[in-house]
């Protein structure tokens with residue numbers, strides 16, 4: 091992988107990822123909706139691309155994605171209304187998958203969350219209900235595409251410095267994981283085709299990321 095599009099490019103995970111990839115001499119286009127974030131994107135070595143995926147059609151997103159080798163979905167509505175959560179975390183995410191296919195970009199990495207599944211068990215009055223529904227729908231849509239996908243399931247995100255070590259497994263209890271570790275895992279899976287078709291759930295832990303990702307492949 092050498093030319094990566096990050097959707098939600100100004101997110102905290104996304105900014106770490108852009109820095110990691112550009113430090114490794116890869117080219118990054120960071121899709122942002124707010125032009126005032128341009129300087130933060132160039133500061134991490136990436137190219138800002140103005141694209142509000144919530145309000146673009148599939149065809150318009152596809153035009154933006156043409157020429158990239160891979161797409162990383164790192165965007166999110168970040169809570170707020172259920173309406174916007176569905177609009178971003180489900181509907182825009184799904185359009186971006188169709189857009190990747192239209193643009194001929196076959197590799198797609200989704201940042202989901204640990205435990206994402208349709209039968210999440212939360213009730214409708216749970217404040218996270220819309221998020222759980224939206225992410226499960228987007229993840230399942232991705233699984234059903236012919237894209238070369240990897241879905242990542244980090245636990246609760248922290249601002250901690252990357253330890254470079256994680257534990258992987260669906261049966262692990264929900265824990266914490268630093269956003270910088272998440273970015274390192276994304277960079278790792280982009281470099282490892284064996285992770286295609288995997289849902290990798292992880293916490294901060296004991297195993298060096300490279301080894302942990304290999305073991306999950």
Ligand SMILES: NC(=O)c1ccc[n+]([C@@H]2O[C@H](COP(=O)([O-])OP(=O)(O)OC[C@H]3O[C@@H](n4cnc5c(N)ncnc54)[C@H](OP(=O)(O)O)[C@@H]3O)[C@@H](O)[C@H]2O)c1
Nearest residue numbers: 098100101102103123142143144165166202203245246247
């Ligand atoms: N929080 C957790 O504990 C947790 C746990 C597991 C997984 N996750 C997942 O991890 C993801 C990344 O986390 P994070 O902390 O890096 O998130 P973040 O800092 O909130 O970043 C999300 C980014 O998405 C962007 N975005 C929203 N709508 C957009 C649109 N229409 N077009 C383009 N960009 C848009 C936001 O841009 P603006 O600046 O314009 O709003 C923001 O920069 C989350 O979205 C979530 O799904 C979170």
